[in-house]
Amino acid sequence: MLLGAYKKMFLIRTVEEQIASYYLKNKIMSLVHLCIGQEAVAVGVCDALHKDDRVVGNHRSHGHYLAKGGNLKKMVCELFGKEYGSSHGKGGSMHLIDTSVNFIGSTPILSSAVPLSCGSAFEQMYHKKSAITVVFMGDGAFEEGGVYESLNLAALLKLPLLFVLENNLRSINTRLWERRSSYHDTEKIVTGFGVQYMRSDGNDYLDVVTKVRELITKVRTGKPALIECLTYRHMAHSGPSFEEETREEDMIEQRKEKDSVARMRRETLASGVSEDEINTTEEDIKKIVIDAIVFAEKAPFPRKESLYADLYV
Amino acid sequence: MSNRIITYTEAIKEATDQIMEVDQEVVIMGLEVSYKNGADGTTAGLKEKYPYRIIETPQSENAVTGMAVGAAITGLHPIVHHGRVEFALFAADQIFTQAAKWNYMFGGGHPVPIVFRINVGRQWGQGPQHTQALYPLFGNALGLKVVIPSTPSMAKGLLISAVRDKNPVIILEPRWLFSLKQIVSIEPYDKPLDKAVVVKKGTDLTIVSYGDGLIAAYEALGLIDGYVDVELIDLVSINPIDYETVLKSVEKTGRLITIDTTNHAFSIGSDVIAYVAKQQSLSLKNAPVSLSCPDVPVPTSTMLTESYYPTKVDIANAALCLMGKQTIKHELTFEELHLPPNLIIE
Numbered sequence: 303m304l305l306g307a308y309k310k311m312f313l314i315r316t317v318e319e320q321i322a323s324y325y326l327k328n329k330i331m332s333l334v335h336l337c338i339g340q341e342a343v344a345v346g347v348c349d350a351l352h353k354d355d356r357v358v359g360n361h362r363s364h365g366h367y368l369a370k371g372g373n374l375k376k377m378v379c380e381l382f383g384k385e386y387g388s389s390h391g392k393g394g395s396m397h398l399i400d401t402s403v404n405f406i407g408s409t410p411i412l413s414s415a416v417p418l419s420c421g422s423a424f425e426q427m428y429h430k431k432s433a434i435t436v437v438f439m440g441d442g443a444f445e446e447g448g449v450y451e452s453l454n455l456a457a458l459l460k461l462p463l464l465f466v467l468e469n470n471l472r473s474i475n476t477r478l479w480e481r482r483s484s485y486h487d488t489e490k491i492v493t494g495f496g497v498q499y500m501r502s503d504g505n506d507y508l509d510v511v512t513k514v515r516e517l518i519t520k521v522r523t524g525k526p527a528l529i530e531c532l533t534y535r536h537m538a539h540s541g542p543s544f545e546e547e548t549r550e551e552d553m554i555e556q557r558k559e560k561d562s563v564a565r566m567r568r569e570t571l572a573s574g575v576s577e578d579e580i581n582t583t584e585e586d587i588k589k590i591v592i593d594a595i596v597f598a599e600k601a602p603f604p605r606k607e608s609l610y611a612d613l614y615v
Numbered sequence: 616m617s618n619r620i621i622t623y624t625e626a627i628k629e630a631t632d633q634i635m636e637v638d639q640e641v642v643i644m645g646l647e648v649s650y651k652n653g654a655d656g657t658t659a660g661l662k663e664k665y666p667y668r669i670i671e672t673p674q675s676e677n678a679v680t681g682m683a684v685g686a687a688i689t690g691l692h693p694i695v696h697h698g699r700v701e702f703a704l705f706a707a708d709q710i711f712t713q714a715a716k717w718n719y720m721f722g723g724g725h726p727v728p729i730v731f732r733i734n735v736g737r738q739w740g741q742g743p744q745h746t747q748a749l750y751p752l753f754g755n756a757l758g759l760k761v762v763i764p765s766t767p768s769m770a771k772g773l774l775i776s777a778v779r780d781k782n783p784v785i786i787l788e789p790r791w792l793f794s795l796k797q798i799v800s801i802e803p804y805d806k807p808l809d810k811a812v813v814v815k816k817g818t819d820l821t822i823v824s825y826g827d828g829l830i831a832a833y834e835a836l837g838l839i840d841g842y843v844d845v846e847l848i849d850l851v852s853i854n855p856i857d858y859e860t861v862l863k864s865v866e867k868t869g870r871l872i873t874i875d876t877t878n879h880a881f882s883i884g885s886d887v888i889a890y891v892a893k894q895q896s897l898s899l900k901n902a903p904v905s906l907s908c909p910d911v912p913v914p915t916s917t918m919l920t921e922s923y924y925p926t927k928v929d930i931a932n933a934a935l936c937l938m939g940k941q942t943i944k945h946e947l948t949f950e951e952l953h954l955p956p957n958l959i960i961e
Contacts, residue, residue: 356689390722397720406688407721414713417678421685421693428642428667428691448708451678458673612723613758615781 304570307349307507308563309583311341314365315563316591317374321364321381322542324595330381332394335362335410339505339536342562343468344369346502346510347436347529350518354433356426358419359408361396362468362535366438367408372400378594384601391604392612404433413439413446416465420452423461427524434462434521442473444488445481450495453528457496460524464517465497467528468504470535475548492528504531505562508569534560617802620959623795626767627657627732627788630774631694633803635665638692641778644670644683645696654696655734655793680706680731684714684783687729692778694730700749700787703733714783715758726781730774736789736827736876737924739953743912748826751881753785754853760808761785761854765829766960767797769851772806780808785854789826789876790955797960811857813864817846820870820937823861823887825850828874828906828925830956835930838943843934853883858890865891869900870937874925875907882907904933917953926952 318338324330337344344365348357351370359366367377373388380387381395389397396410406422409415419437426433443449444467456463467488471478492499500517503509510531517527536557538545544554558564570580621629635641647653649662649671662669672679676697683693697703703710710731717727735748753761760782764770770788777784814829815836822832822845829849836845846864850856865871871891873884888903906925914920932942 358685387722389720392722393720399721399725401725407717407725409713411708411712414681414708417681417709418685418688418713420678420682421687421691422689423685424682425686425689425691428686448677448681451673451675452681454673455675455678455682459670612719614760615718615723615726 304566304573305575305583307345307511308566308570309587310345310369311507311563311566312584313587313591314341314344314368316587317368317378318364320591320595325542329599331383332381333540334381334395335540336537336542337362337365337535339534339557339562340468340470341365342507342510342566343466343504343531343533346507347466347514349511350514351436352433354404356404356406356422356433356435358406358415358422358435358437359398360415360438360440360443361408361410362440363398363408363438364395367398367400367405370405371403372398372405374590375594375597376400378598379601382598382601383603384598385604386601390608413443413448415439416443416449416452419463420455420461423456423463424459426462427460432522434464434518436464436466438466438468440473441467441469441471441478445473453492453495453497456526461526462521462524463526464514464521465526465528467530468533469530470533471552472535472539474539477551488530498525498527499530500527501530501532504533505560505565507562507566533562618798618800620796621767621799622793623767623770624656624793626771626799627774628659628661630771630803631658632661632664634775634778635661635668638778640690640692641694642668642670642686642691643694643696644672644679646672646674646698648696654698658696676702676705677709681709681713683729684709684727687714687727688717688725692728694732694778697731697733699745700733700735700747701744703731710759710785711756715756718782719758727783728781729783730777731783731785733785733787734790735787737791737913739917739920740915742915746913748787748789748877750787750853750875750877750883753787754883754886756854759783759785759854760852761787762808762852763787763789763826765792765826765849767795768799769806771799772804773808773851775803776805776808779805784808787826791827792830792955794955794957795830795960796958809852809855809857811851811860812849813846813860814849815845815847817844817868819844819868820872820934821846821848821861821864821868822872822874822930822934823848823850823884824874825853825883826876828876830958831925831927832874832930833960834927834956834958835934838927838931838945839934842940843938845934850883856883856886861887862891862894865899866897869898871899871903872930872933872937873903873905874930875905876924877908878910879905879907880910901937904937906930906933921952
């Protein structure tokens with residue numbers, strides 16, 4: 303079981319490292335917000351979901367998309383601006399979508415996804431579906447008014463909605479304690495609206511998946527919940543930089559020490575999977591990623607005329 | 616009895632009821648939409664008929680509008696009601712950045728079948744923050760379809776079309792017209808969302824307007840009947856604008872007057888004039904005339920609003936001037952200046 307989750311986390315990590323490298327070579331001309339370090343949240347949450355549960359993402363959603371089962375080649379093509387991309391080159395990294403696995407879209411303006419996810423959950427409730435909706439937001443988005451309005455709305459209408467708050471301590475460059483008073487209490491805010499709350503170690507896959515499973519059984523009965531996952535964003539807000547010069551509290555050493563992927567590898571080994579098996583798996587995944595990149599590089603660009611298509615349905 | 620005289624708001628309610636009867640995916644979301652005289656009567660009685668489909672919402676325009684957009688993305692056909700455009704602006708992100716861009720940013724095939732009913736414009740005593748129309752803002756927003764019903768019959772047909780459309784449609788409803796009456800067919804019918812309507816044919820000059828400005832122009836016709844033969848065009852849609860219908864008319868008349876009930880900068884009228892001015896093939900007999908509001912917010916005192924909006928007399932005299940004819944003197948009553956028109960439109 304752990305190997306399966308590790309594979310997904312390693313895939314996300316490997317893809318993003320490749321994206322970083324091609325971004326620096328100006329081969330990827332789509333602004334990227336890398337989630338390196340936060341893979342345990344994406345995989346932990348999505349592993350607790352059914353296929354017909356829906357996910358709504360944000361600006362940092364490569365991990366969410368892949369964890370939900372989104373098509374890898376289509377994502378990579380989208381970043382390369384190619385016609386085969388999930389949005390045919392019109393969206394790029396910040397507008398990923400794969401409705402075939404119920405990843406119903408990522409939208410990057412902070413907190414926009416949250417009211418939208420209320421609508422998806424409303425539709426599920428309206429049609430008496432058993433599926434739920436999950437929305438990912440960061441600690442920056444949690445300071446937008448739409449989130450508070452949505453918490454109230456979800457509790458009022460009893461929406462089958464799980465809010466996932468990925469707290470990586472930073473909004474762009476600003477640190478959490480620069481933006482909130484020392485009295486700020488996320489749990490009190492959330493539960494004050496009548497939404498269940500749990501906190502998890504966002505660098506620990508098992509902690510995330512266990513708590514999300516527990517919450518989701520109630521979410522399916524119309525009791526919305528929020529899980530806060532404490533994690534690190536290893537790289538800059540956008541673009542592939544480790545920001546060694548600007549960070550003080552979480553230097554690369556700290557980030558590596560608590561790294562979710564390395565931790566998951568250790569735990570997978572400890573669960574009885576052999577080093578050889580892990581190595582082979584990693585090599586297979588690297589090959590899949592390289593294949594996707596090669597495919598995307600060779601894939602055709604959209605036709606110029608498609609600039610004017612799709613304004614309306 | 617297939618036709619009877621009903622008001623603008625009754626026409627909206629009738630269209631809503633008729634479309635809800637046949638389309639189970641239609642839900643209504645908004646403040647007080649479940650109340651007896653909810654949304655100015657446009658949703659009156661619907662809560663009893665459709666208890667689970669009329670959704671009373673908190674005073675949270677951003678989240679409520681976003682919820683409706685999200686529901687549209689996942690298959691419902693929501694109608695969102697905003698009683699004042701100023702409150703709809705709390706949801707600007709969801710309207711302009713999410714709903715309007717969704718299909719394009721995902722490369723097509725991702726419809727957002729939602730209708731935003733937004734009340735706009737003049738109303739006595741409401742002042743600078745309750746009377747904006749913001750037509751240019753909506754006209755400029757790519758990815759939205761934006762219509763302005765000027766009569767009860769248009770209000771009914773456009774709403775039915777809007778709900779059937781797969782794109783986000785904004786219906787800007789001028790509050791000034793709510794008590795307007797007209798013979799309206801009891802049967803459900805639709806009106807094209809992107810076509811201007813020639814309200815009256817004429818040969819001397821073309822007047823282009825929409826919403827309450829159109830009604831002022833309609834009233835002006837009565838003052839200049841026999842002096843100027845006006846072709847009156849209701850733009851109906853300001854996004855996109857049906858330039859073809861305008862151009863065809865101006866080619867014939869050679870004269871153009873536009874009427875806006877907002878200030879002139881970036882207005883619909885200035886856009887129409889710019890389009891006409893660019894046509895090499897067209898030789899105008901006179902420079903186009905634009906009637907609009909002054910470049911200040913709408914004040915509250917009737918003494919100050921008296922000269923704010925273009926009146927039927929202003930429009931009549933603009934037409935007479937353009938034809939080189941003597942203008943008329945016509946004292947407007949207090950009611951004509953400050954109260955919504957209690958007209959029966961033909």
